[in-house]
Amino acid sequence: MTDFFTPSALSLHRQSSWIRWFLRVYWIIIVLHGAAQLFAYWLIPYDITTRDFYMDILLYPALMMGTAVVIAELIHKWAPKYTFFSLFGAGAVLSLEIIHLNMDIRIITAMLLLPIMASTIFFRMDLTLFTSVLQTIAFLAMYFGDSWFRTFLTPFDLLSVPIFLLVSTLVSAIIIISGRELVQDLERAQKEKRQIMKQSRKDAQTGLYNHSTFQLFFDTALERGQQGEGFHLALLDIDNFKMVNDQYGHRAGDLILLHVSRIIRENLEPHDMAFRYGGEEFALLLYGKELHESYTVLETIRNRISETDFDELGGKAVTVSIGLKSYISGISRENLFEETDSLLYLAKRSGKNQIAI
Structure with missing residues (x-):
């Protein structure tokens, strides 16, 4: 009133x-x-x-x-x-x-x-x-x-x-x-x-920040990195996600994306940021910690996901592969992302359900 x-x-x-x-x-x-x-x-x-x-x-x-x-x-x-x-x-x-x-x-x-x-x-x-x-x-x-x-x-x-x-x-x-x-x-x-502007920055399916918002915050992180504030970039991909969609349907796949996003969000620290980069791939910006501390955060996320049984998959779990790289002074935007992406695929080629740093 x-x-x-x-x-x-x-x-x-x-x-x-x-x-x-x-x-x-x-x-x-x-x-x-x-x-x-x-x-x-x-x-x-x-x-x-x-x-x-x-x-x-x-x-x-x-x-x-x-x-x-x-x-x-x-x-x-x-x-x-x-x-x-x-x-x-x-x-x-x-x-x-x-x-x-x-x-x-x-x-x-x-x-x-x-x-x-x-x-x-x-x-x-x-x-x-x-x-x-x-x-x-x-x-x-x-x-x-x-x-x-x-x-x-x-x-x-x-x-x-x-x-x-x-x-x-x-x-x-x-x-x-x-x-x-x-x-x-x-x-x-x-x-x-x-609220509309805030929503336009979010991915409607997962509630995480979307691809375009990642690009903006990635640029900001690089600017801060050039000023001496280190950060880490992580790329996370759900393993065998195409098989999930093919075997259990796209509705189940959407729910798995939602569950994985929730686990990521719940285990990040307040100043860290998570984005849905596209499809079943996620990007994370981790601030204010050493590389081994970021690794610990990501390992917690990886374990939580692999230990969670999803009703949508008949009680089975999914796994994720992660590439993690620290910002190095002088590295370009493209090189940092490409090298992190290469680490992600190294984790997949090495057996999946692991982190490559």
């Missing part, structure tokens, strides 16, 4: 930059509001003394709004846990101060809606609800605590403003829910894409 009261991964990733953006905008609002008041005073006659204008209309409000933003800045720096509360608290101070100074403008109370709508940027329902409650309390406090403010409002305003705040909150909630669902859809699509 979606939790709309906690930030999504996307909002967490971006929230720090959005907070800085909000704080910068707050400063811009303070400057623009002061400039607008100043130009209006110069161009429109005010029934107020020059001193009262500069002190009561410009200086005191700017100090109050600036102090709120500075506090938000400090909280964001030193107590980030409370950043959002201080951020939208400062927004409430700015909106109420602007409304208080411009109450003769009929539509100015719409400023109360802006912090609520702005909170949707973070896709967090708790922030929107907090901001909505904060703005409602602030409006009611101003209405009942400021007789001059009440002179500019009608009884209809007392009813309509809280309704507008509620509607704004509901619209913001819809935006948040739809936005969060969109983010989840995008994350799900990305996950599915990664």
Whole structure:
């Protein structure tokens, strides 16, 4: 179930930059509001003394709004846990101060809606609800605590403003829910894409990495080898596999491939890699060990396979032959593979069910 009261991964990733953006905008609002008041005073006659204008209309409000933003800045720096509360608290101070100074403008109370709508940027329902409650309390406090403010409002305003705040909150909630669902859809699509890409690297029949993936990791291993990180290449082939298919059918052969792949995977160390090279042949890249240690790992695999009785073969086992060669500084890609392949066929010619190194 979606939790709309906690930030999504996307909002967490971006929230720090959005907070800085909000704080910068707050400063811009303070400057623009002061400039607008100043130009209006110069161009429109005010029934107020020059001193009262500069002190009561410009200086005191700017100090109050600036102090709120500075506090938000400090909280964001030193107590980030409370950043959002201080951020939208400062927004409430700015909106109420602007409304208080411009109450003769009929539509100015719409400023109360802006912090609520702005909170949707973070896709967090708790922030929107907090901001909505904060703005409602602030409006009611101003209405009942400021007789001059009440002179500019009608009884209809007392009813309509809280309704507008509620509607704004509901619209913001819809935006948040739809936005969060969109983010989840995008994350799900990305996950599915990664899964498809992962599957395209795997052999569908055995679950091991496929031939093309081996080529990529083989190149990487060679690059690491040139930098001094040794590795070993092993080629493993199921003995007499054509006879298995001919005698027991291709379905049995497919199941044997699956069982052998499982045994290989279960006995490799975590940093080793196994690939289905093609048909009944497998390639293994073994890292971080000496040649004799790699031999021990492969011997365990060989023994496990030869000692396993398969129901598909009427209780009989199969064997594997393995060629193993260490990376030698300066050896080419082709020579390393060809020499390992030659060792594999040496193991087969020498009686099968053995490892040639």
